[in-house]
Amino acid sequence: MKPTPDPQGSLATRLQAAVQGRGQRWTEQRQLIADVLAASDGHATGAELVERVRTADPSATPSTVYRTLDLLEELGFASHHHGADGRETYHLEVVVAHGHVHCQGCGAEVELDAAAAKPILAAIERVTGYAADLDHLSLQGRCPSCRAAAAR
Amino acid sequence: MKPTPDPQGSLATRLQAAVQGRGQRWTEQRQLIADVLAASDGHATGAELVERVRTADPSATPSTVYRTLDLLEELGFASHHHGADGRETYHLEVVVAHGHVHCQGCGAEVELDAAAAKPILAAIERVTGYAADLDHLSLQGRCPSCRAAAAR
DNA sequence: GAGTCTATCGCAATACGTTGCAATAAGGAT
DNA sequence: ATCCTTATTGCAACGTATTGCGATAGACTC
Numbered sequence: 001m002k003p004t005p006d007p008q009g010s011l012a013t014r015l016q017a018a019v020q021g022r023g024q025r026w027t028e029q030r031q032l033i034a035d036v037l038a039a040s041d042g043h044a045t046g047a048e049l050v051e052r053v054r055t056a057d058p059s060a061t062p063s064t065v066y067r068t069l070d071l072l073e074e075l076g077f078a079s080h081h082h083g084a085d086g087r088e089t090y091h092l093e094v095v096v097a098h099g100h101v102h103c104q105g106c107g108a109e110v111e112l113d114a115a116a117a118k119p120i121l122a123a124i125e126r127v128t129g130y131a132a133d134l135d136h137l138s139l140q141g142r143c144p145s146c147r148a149a150a151a152r
Numbered sequence: 153m154k155p156t157p158d159p160q161g162s163l164a165t166r167l168q169a170a171v172q173g174r175g176q177r178w179t180e181q182r183q184l185i186a187d188v189l190a191a192s193d194g195h196a197t198g199a200e201l202v203e204r205v206r207t208a209d210p211s212a213t214p215s216t217v218y219r220t221l222d223l224l225e226e227l228g229f230a231s232h233h234h235g236a237d238g239r240e241t242y243h244l245e246v247v248v249a250h251g252h253v254h255c256q257g258c259g260a261e262v263e264l265d266a267a268a269a270k271p272i273l274a275a276i277e278r279v280t281g282y283a284a285d286l287d288h289l290s291l292q293g294r295c296p297s298c299r300a301a302a303a304r
Numbered sequence: 305g306a307g308t309c310t311a312t313c314g315c316a317a318t319a320c321g322t323t324g325c326a327a328t329a330a331g332g333a334t
Numbered sequence: 335a336t337c338c339t340t341a342t343t344g345c346a347a348c349g350t351a352t353t354g355c356g357a358t359a360g361a362c363t364c
Contacts, residue, residue, distance in 0.1 A: 025330050025341055047320060061344055066321065081292075086234040086351085087320070101282050116279050123275040127268050129296040130253050136292035139276060141284035177311055177360055199350060213314055218351065220312095238321085239350070306364090313358070319351085328343070334336080 011038050011077070011092070018075045029053075029060055033068045037078060037092050046080075046088040079135040099137030105146030112137065164190070170227045181205075181212055185220045189230060189244050198232075198240040231287040251289030257298030264289065 012034050016026045036052045037044070044052075050065045069090055072078035080090045084102045099112035099120075112120070117134050124132045142150065164186050168178045188204045189196070196204075202217045221242055224230035232242045236254045251264035251272075264272070269286050276284045294302065 020331090023341085027330075027342070029343080045320090050320090059344080062321075063323080063345085064343060067342085082234045082238040086238040086240060088238060101276070101280050101284070103282065104285060104288075110280060110282075112280065119279055120272060120275040123272040124253070124291060124293070127271055128253050128262060128264065128291075128293075130255065130262075130291070130293040131299055132253070132291050132293035133256060136256075138290070139282070139284050140288035141276070141280075141282040144281040147283055172361095175311085179312070179360075181313080197350090202350090211314080214351075215315085215353080216313060308363080309361090311358105311360075313356105315355090315357100316353105317355105318353075320349105322349075323347085325345090326343105327345100328341105330341075331339095333338080 015072070015075070015077055018077070019071070022075075024071070029057065029064055030068050030071075032057055032060070033065055034072070034077075037069075037072070037090065041092065043089045043091045045083075046090065049090060081136045081138045083138065084140060097134045099134050099139065101139045101141060103143040103146055104140055105142050105150070108143055110143075167224070167227070167229055170229070171223070174227075176223070181209065181216055182220050182223075184209055184212070185217055186224070186229075189221075189224070189242060193244065195241045195243045197235075198242065201242060233288045233290045235290065236292060249286045251286050251291065253291045253293060255295040255298055256292055257294050257302070260295055262295075 012031055015030075015034055019026050019030065033049070033053055036049060036056065040049070040052065046066065046069070049069070050062050053060050053065050069078060069080070073080065077093045078090055079093070079097075080088045081100065083089050083100075084104070097114060099117050100109055101112060102109045112134075114134060117137065120137075121132050121134065124130060164183055167186055168183075171178050171182065185201070185205055188201060188208065192200070192204065198218060198221070201221070202214045205212050205217050221230060221232070225232065229245045230242055231245075231249075232240045233252065235241050235252075236256070249266060251269050252261055253264060254261045264286075266286060269289065272289075273284050273286065276282060
């Protein structure tokens with residue numbers, strides 16, 4: 001089995017098209033960074049991505065990685081949010097949009113898919129008029145078991 | 153009613169008591185940092201606080217400021233959340249607990265008081281079982297006018 | 305008032321991100 | 335195939351936040 005889905009018209013290919021369609025250029029690093037992000041499916045912090053990219057190509061610098069990640073975001077191929085400690089966490093477009101809820105007690109982190117988040121987003125819109133961005137949704141709180149523990 | 157509570161047994165005094173009650177020490181810097189935070193009512197970023205403290209006392213170092221802020225948080229006299237760019241924003245206990253909603257379009261930021269946030273927190277709890285921390289609530293989205301602008 | 309214990313401080317080093325600038329190289333034109 | 339334009343890169347410096355460690359100085363005991 002190849003772990004890589006379709007080698008053909010996959011992410012990097014579409015990405016290349018999108019980049020070039022905007023008069024921007026497609027480079028080795030961008031290919032590499034996209035690959036790394038695709039490989040770390042799920043989430044990865046900025047620093048992790050930088051390190052992985054540098055493993056594959058030591059000549060790549062942090063600035064390049066971060067700038068490329070910004071580009072991927074502009075194009076809608078990736079997004080990032082800030083974790084409990086304010087550090088960045090990136091994920092690919094492939095991953096469906098989702099939010100995060102982080103427990104301040106035990107550090108557990110659960111994800112919120114669109115369906116689960118819907119009532120929350122609806123409440124936000126009712127109260128504020130804002131259309132909240134699910135991908136940036138990063139909540140802090142206490143999970144049920146920590147609440148129970150704190151209550152005794 | 154006076155807007156400034158009581159100049160006497162105010163924040164710094166209570167804080168001192170709380171600190172010493174835990175076998176910890178009350179120092180000039182802590183007094184100063186508490187004053188600065190109190191003076192910048194509303195919000196201030198970590199860097200801003202550091203700068204203001206250093207203006208008043210150049211011998212104070214960032215590490216001291218940040219450590220003191222952590223202490224204030226532990227004691228429940230202050231709290232911080234991460235803004236849109238992941239940087240820290242602190243506010244004093246005096247300020248009622250509140251969340252933030254930041255517009256990705258125009259950069260506007262509105263606050264959510266406890267009453268406004270209630271339905272949102274309720275929705276979060278229904279969906280996840282988590283008791284969300286209002287003070288850490290920092291939402292990203294699009295405000296009504298930016299949504300309208302984007303829609304055309 | 306002197307001595308002891310240890311919390312706190314300042315410093316220096318580190319980690320994570322960002323930015324300005326000069327050199328390089330991608331992609332289109334000739 | 336070569337040249338041109340300019341997007342991109344790498345470097346270096348900076349901004350923000352954190353951590354370890356030795357030196358300092360509170361607060362408490364005698």
